[in-house]
Structure formats: structure tokens, C-alpha cells
Amino acid sequence: KAGVTQTPRYLIKTRGQQVTLSCSPISGHRSVSWYQQTPGQGLQFLFEYFSETQRNKGNFPGRFSGRQFSNSRSEMNVSTLELGDSALYLCASNSPLEEQYFGPGTRLTVT
């Protein structure tokens, strides 16, 4: 069974730009969660999608948005990038028993 795929793995952007990250969950999983991880703040929950609907949302500004497609693939978008958005962005595929399987992450650097 293929694992969780995240693309791209590494990204360098400039302040003010926007970025789109992609996550393909494990086949058969209908739920995807997104997290931001930084050395200072640890692992912070962004949002979770289940069958194309946002099920939960963390406390991030509106610059952070996401969506899920009918094939369960998910994207997250960050607009007007700030230096503080530099982080490892992790996607998790949630099984029907709500067990999370994480992808390798996308390392975003904002300069």
C-alpha cells in the first residue's frame, strides 16, 4: 500500500508570494489533516478535511487555506508569504479508525 505523498518536498519562496502544497493520502482514506511544524511552536494543527468538507480548523490567519478534491487529494495554499511561514508542513492521511499516517513533509523557506 503506497504511503502519503507530499509535493514538492522543498520550496523556496520570497515574501509576498503565494504557495500551493499538495498531499495525496493513502488509497481508501477520505480524511486529510495539515500541520505546520516550527522549532519554536512545535506541531500546530492547520485544518482537516473529510470527503471534501472542512471538518476542523486550527487558529491560523485566513492567508492559510485548503481544499480537498473528490479523489481525496488535498492542497493547502498560503498567500502573501511572511518570513514566519518558514516551516515544515506535514500532511496526515486519516484511516476510518481515525489513525493518522504522516507524509514526509514539505520544507518551505521564505526569504
Next chain:
Amino acid sequence: KQEVTQIPAALSVPEGENLVLNCSFTDSAIYNLQWFRQDPGKGLTSLLLIQSSQREQTSGRLNASLDKSSGRSTLYIAASQPGDSATYLCAVRDNDYKLSFGAGTTVTVRA
């Protein structure tokens, strides 16, 4: 609001010693609790999932217990090895499917 605490933040033990990692949570109305390990710069690897109705789960040298009434889970790693060095995180999923992570315990196993 669920709060998840992991103490201690860091732990160093000699090879062969048993590891005991603690996770406490404030709201006992949980759906499940999951333990992960994370190696530096990598994604999270699922170790054990304990459903709300379960008291413990075992996998090889790992055993996790859950006491909802006291808001605690403990991860035991028997006969530690240098390869067990990593950061261990616990995550609590509430009955409304919201997820909360602890800050993690960084373990170093000395050869």
C-alpha cells in the same frame, strides 16, 4: 480546550534501560490517543493507536497504556537501543475529531 502535556521534555538513558514516557491530557472525552516518533527533519511515524475503549496496546518492545479517568497515557519501550533515539509525541483526538499534540519528549539512548 484540550491541552496535552508531555513531561519530561528530554530524557537520556544508557542502552538497555527501559523507557517510560508520559502524556497527560485535560479533557477525558477522547476518541483515541496515538503515539508517534519523529526523527530530525522527518515526518511522524505512527507507533501505537489506543481507542477510547481500550486500556493498552502493544507492539513488539512498545506498550502504551491509557487511563482516561486520570487523563494519562504512558508509553513503555523495553530494552532501549540507540536506534530508539528520537522525539516521541502523543496526540489526542477528541470526540468532535479535533486533534491536539503534545510538545514531545526527546529521547537519547547512549551506547
